[in-house]
Amino acid sequence: MKRFVIERDIPGVGTLEREQLREAAQKSNSVLHQLGPDIQWVQSYVTQDRIYCVYLATDVALIRKHAEMSGFPASKVSEVKRVIDPSTAAPDAR
Numbered sequence: 001m002k003r004f005v006i007e008r009d010i011p012g013v014g015t016l017e018r019e020q021l022r023e024a025a026q027k028s029n030s031v032l033h034q035l036g037p038d039i040q041w042v043q044s045y046v047t048q049d050r051i052y053c054v055y056l057a058t059d060v061a062l063i064r065k066h067a068e069m070s071g072f073p074a075s076k077v078s079e080v081k082r083v084i085d086p087s088t089a090a091p092d093a094r
Helices: 020-033 060-070
Strands: 002-009 040-044 050-057 075-080
Touching: 002 060, 020 040, 020 060, 040 060, 050 060, 060 075
Parallel strands: none
Antiparallel strands: 002 050, 002 075, 040 050
């Protein structure tokens, strides 16, 4: 599967209460269950007005279908081409 980063523009999302975020996660999980094994939610980062989600999926169409069914906007979907981290700086890093 391919890795995607989804930007979801949701004004004020950073002020939501824990229970509201739990309900959103439950809704997302429900839709993922309906869509089957070709899409997986890895994790999300919540900022003031946006959520950045990391998903694994076979293609971008499935990401967009999840957004449509769940009601969570997929303002921008980007396929991850490479991952770097501090260990990338090591001389023998590939």
